[in-house]
Amino acid sequence: MxxxxxxxxxxxxxxxxxxxxxxxxxxxxTPSPTDVHPSPTGTTAPTATPxxxxxxxxxxxxxxxxxxxxxxxxxxxxxxxxxxxxxxxxxxxxxxxxxxxxxxxxxxxxxxxxxxxxxxxxxxxxxxxxxxxxxxxxxxxxxxxxxxxxxxxxxxxxxxxxxxxxxxxxxxAPAPSGEDNFEPNDTFEQATGPLTYGQTYHSYIWDEGDTDTYLFVVESGGTIAVHLSDIPAIADYDLFLYNQAGDLLVSSNRVVDHERIEQYLGPGTYYIAVRSFAGFSGNEPYALQIAVVQP
The missing domain is CATH 2.60.120.380 (Jelly Rolls)
Structure with a gap:
């Protein structure tokens, strides 16, 4: 955000x-000073505002x-x-x-x-x-x-x-200069992946209706961190984590220039979605990364 x-x-x-x-x-x-000693001869009329x-x-x-x-x-x-x-x-x-x-x-x-x-x-x-x-x-x-x-x-x-x-x-405005290697990835069926842990993925939100979907696999249970950064200044992107059935597990929609999710996950396939809450950029890519949180 x-x-x-x-x-x-x-x-x-x-x-x-x-x-x-x-x-x-x-x-x-600056407040006007108050006359704490009013004149005994009468009340002074307030000065008119210019x-x-x-x-x-x-x-x-x-x-x-x-x-x-x-x-x-x-x-x-x-x-x-x-x-x-x-x-x-x-x-x-x-x-x-x-x-x-x-x-x-x-x-x-x-x-x-x-x-x-x-x-x-x-x-x-x-x-x-x-x-x-x-x-x-x-x-x-x-x-x-x-x-x-x-x-x-x-x-x-x-x-x-x-x-x-x-x-x-x-x-x-100049035509968008970004090249998105992951589109189309607007649905779970089109999801990009499986993502590699520790690798940074750069991509674009092309309009306020664009959803970028990714998948990753958890081999054994553990805490997984998903980090969305480099959100363009004009934009507000949010981050969502789903299970294999498409149920929302957790989301991050803070008022900052990055989003982060940490969640314990059992073995299985999971989906990440990046969406625009407001604004977008075809010239400035965001950065997405997943990592295992060490105990």
Whole structure:
């Protein structure tokens, strides 16, 4: 599963990102001091919150649920960062693998905004964090389809007067470069194997409906470890172990970049299945290995 998962923290109803470095980039919200000695002549009216002098057509867009979009390739979007806790969310829809280029320009003088491309699962795919008002640029080739999110995050200062400009461009992704020597292996009948203990097998998940099935033989009872690693950053693969009758014995579906099963097994034939929970890659292979766990 993905290695970089972002935690979403709500502060004063605005999301601040933690984990993967974003928490350090989001400026803290400082509470206003409380007057513990009120004036005896009356109550002082609270100071009005400054409002942007220019209307932002995309607000409110402070969370994934409120994200503005879908963004259209080649079109410029001008928005404002109105306070230090203001994070602007946009989304785009991908119906075929694409190479995405996202640029953030016209950052106000004295301000420093950063740019992030993330998945629906809050996984950071690419980011740009140049210093000061220097333009930000990210490029990423998707191997899956669906909704992706673009975040504009103020690292330092902001401007209610000067808008930034956001633009995305798309081009068809290169054809998958991987060669899979084990396909077709989508069913128990087509299973690749028997696997050799200690050998690493590299293969690909070609789409979210692809299941890779392998078989191995246990000659005498013992604890067997099955390790799935090198899962692509954009993807979330899970690992399953079945007996010869096709009954599920155990699975591994953790939120990490690898999966592992350790199980005592008696003599017989067993099956391993690798499936996509989300995302896939025809360019980045996963690695699968089985081993006997020594007592």
């Amino acid at each position: 993905p290695a970089a998962i972002i935690s979403l923290v709500m502060v004063a109803t605005l999301p601040l990102w933690t984990g993967c470095g974003l928490g350090e980039l989001a400026p803290p919200v 409002v942007p002098s220019h209307e932002d057509p995309y607000e409110p867009n402070d969370s994934m649920i409120q994200a503005s979009g879908p963004l259209v390739a080649g079109q410029g979007y001008q928005g404002y960062v109105s306070e230090k806790a203001d994070i602007d969310f946009f989304y785009l829809e991908i119906d075929a693998p694409q190479t995405l280029t996202v640029t953030l320009t016209d950052i106000p003088s004295g301000a420093d905004y950063d740019l992030y491309l993330v998945t629906r699962e809050e996984d950071i795919l690419s980011s740009s964090s140049n210093s000061g008002p220097e333009a930000e640029h990210v490029e990423y080739t998707t191997n899956s389809v669906g909704v992706f999110y673009v975040l504009v995050l103020p690292f330092e200062n902001f401007s209610r007067e000067e808008p930034y400009t956001l633009q995305i461009d798309m081009s068809p």
